[in-house]
Amino acid sequence: MTSPERGPRTVLPVPSPAGDRPAPATPAYRVPTVPQAAWSPAGCRRRTWVSRAILLSILLFQATLSLRLHNTAFQDEAVYLSSGHVQIHHLLYGTPVPTDYASYFSGSPLIYPVVAAVVDAKFGLAGARLLSLFFMLGANTALYAMTRRLFSERPALAASAVFAVIPSTVVLGHFATYDAAAVFLLALTAWIIVRTDRAPVASVLLAAPVAVLAVATKYAAGLYLPTLVALAALVSWPHRGRSSMVRAVLFVIGVAVPTLVGLQYSDVLDGVRATTTAREHGHDGMREIVWKTAEWGGLMFLTACGGAIAYARRGRMNESPSTAPLDVPGGIWRTLLGLLLCATALLAPAYQIHLATSVALSKHLGFGLLFAAPMAGVGLTRLVGAHFRFPQLACVLWVATLCVGVTKSTEWFASWPETSQLNKVLRSHITPGGGRYLAESPNTPVYYLRDITDQTRWSSLYHMGYKDAHGTVHHGKDGYRKALADGWFDLVVLDGVAVPELDPVITEAVRSSGRYRLLGAVPFSETGRFRIWVKR
Structure with missing residues (x-):
């Protein structure tokens, strides 16, 4: 008996081993990984030299703004330079000094007037004004270094760029008076304090002689000593905790001891009273002083306030790709730093309101704005955003500040007669x-x-x-x-x-x-x- 006939058999394919599979096609384009920010890693030589090149460009632009100003000597420039020549003749040849300069000068007659007169004797008024320019360029360089230490290169460059074009900086860069030298010494003091934040606490004493010299050069610089003391404690707090208070105390002692000795064995106390502590009150109203303050420094101050608020809310917004979240200080510390730096810009206007006078306000504003500049740098970088998302906003603000600086500085140099x-x-x-x-x-x-x-x-x-x-x-x-x-x-x-x-x-x-x-x-x-x- 035979079996019935069956139909054709179906052969199923056997899966091939994995190694026999064909390789996928190579993609024509691969999207690269986006970095945290458009910066090279911290410590990279390229990043360092690019930042320095940009800073040099900013300083050259600052010098150009100051050097375009021209007029014959202002009466303050004339009296300081003349007194310097008298002091030099007295020191070298024993020529009698015709008047007691220390009794009414706003700084020691033996520091800036003598140094400026030495330059004036060789290069004239242009040389003395060029000395002031060097001081203001040095102040801006110290500002950059301080801001870079506090934050990073981007806020530092932004702070330098905005400080370079404000009216006070432009004017003082071509004005042969005490002010430029005092601003430079204050900036140098602040940089030393910030730079030694992680060093042994005694290293803050390196800043004390510079602070004393700043006050001796211009007595009004003493108004900013409390800010320097608070800064000495604040910048080292994240690294040293309560020992940072010892650092502040050492700085106070380092400044107080030579200052008291100098007042004891010199006759400058009358000048301090006449020009600073017991200065005769004027008749200018608060509205006039506030308006002049807003004209000369309002834009930069508002930028600094915006930067302080943004920094307090968020400590990091991709200013530096190498900054780990744990490295950012806490919100309380960030808030205190912003308040300290921004409030310092209000010291000069507040004191001028107390004196009811706007005399020299335009120059003195530059002292406080020096301390507010780091926060203004943060404000500009936050406007730009990560990866330069909104550069036009910061550009508009900076150009507006530049226009104010050019206009006000030109008006200032045209305010006295050409002789x-x-x-x-x-x-x-x-x-x-x-x-x-x-x-x-x-x-x-x-x-x-x-x-x-x-x-x-x-x-x-x-x-x-x-x-x-x-x-x-x-x-x-x-x-x-x-x-x-x-x-x-x-x-x-x-x-x-x-x-x-x-x-x-x-x-x-x-x-x-x-x-x-x-x-x-x-x-x-x-x-x-x-x-x-x-x-x-």
């Missing part, structure tokens, strides 16, 4: 080594004509004490009227700018005395004139 033509006229009518002269701003002719006259020959409109032939001393307006009526002065120069309230009084006294004739009027602007009277 080159006046000096030529006075040189031909001043008796070498003799004569008595009255001027609204006598410091300027004393500086430019110091080869034929000196300060003892000149009187100003700020103070008068005239003794007549009977021995009676006349003060104020009566003193000027009596002196002119007696023909005491050989030459009178009025401009109507320095002391405008006394200009009509002196003009009437000169005309009514009958002892003087009008030599001529020398223009210094479209509407301003120097009026020169000589004795008949």
